[in-house]
Amino acid sequence: MKVTVLVRPRDGILDPQGEAVRRSLAGLGYPAADVRAGKVFDLDVDADDAEGARRIADEIAGKVLSNPLIEQYQVEVAG
Amino acid sequence: MKVTVLVRPRDGILDPQGEAVRRSLAGLGYPAADVRAGKVFDLDVDADDAEGARRIADEIAGKVLSNPLIEQYQVEVAG
Numbered sequence: 001m002k003v004t005v006l007v008r009p010r011d012g013i014l015d016p017q018g019e020a021v022r023r024s025l026a027g028l029g030y031p032a033a034d035v036r037a038g039k040v041f042d043l044d045v046d047a048d049d050a051e052g053a054r055r056i057a058d059e060i061a062g063k064v065l066s067n068p069l070i071e072q073y074q075v076e077v078a079g
Numbered sequence: 080m081k082v083t084v085l086v087r088p089r090d091g092i093l094d095p096q097g098e099a100v101r102r103s104l105a106g107l108g109y110p111a112a113d114v115r116a117g118k119v120f121d122l123d124v125d126a127d128d129a130e131g132a133r134r135i136a137d138e139i140a141g142k143v144l145s146n147p148l149i150e151q152y153q154v155e156v157a158g
Contacts, residue, residue: 006119021120021143030139031125038119040085041100046110060109064100
């Protein structure tokens with residue numbers, strides 16, 4: 001079952017990559033602010049139903065894909 | 080206007096980060112396959128309407144946030 005996990009820096013946590021992008025964009029004249037950079041993971045989880053896939057993906061996201069101290073994650077199970 | 084840009088490796092392009100995650104997950108006993116890793120950017124674009132925000136975000140995504148040779152991007156305009 002196809003699952004997408006979005007991992008983003010928590011509010012208030014410094015995000016050097018996002019800040020670097022914001023500075024580049026400003027230098028190029030693009031009107032963008034508040035840039036935050038994170039990661040997206042698409043994976044195929046072996047589960048019987050969407051609920052099971054979400055449970056596994058939640059565990060993977062919290063334990064492997066993110067650092068809960070500084071990042072938050074969001075799980076989306078496809079259709 | 081809040082915009083989210085998702086940048087993912089194109090199909091067929093090697094994805095060492097995704098492969099490393101897949102191997103870690105397999106080692107930990109998680110039933111996940113086909114892991115692909117990409118980036119997510121949230122930004123606030125200065126535009127009059129959603130159409131304008133999408134146009135600016137498209138340009139930023141193609142020219143700054145992604146490498147079109149090996150990555151594809153997807154733009155989502157909030158609300």
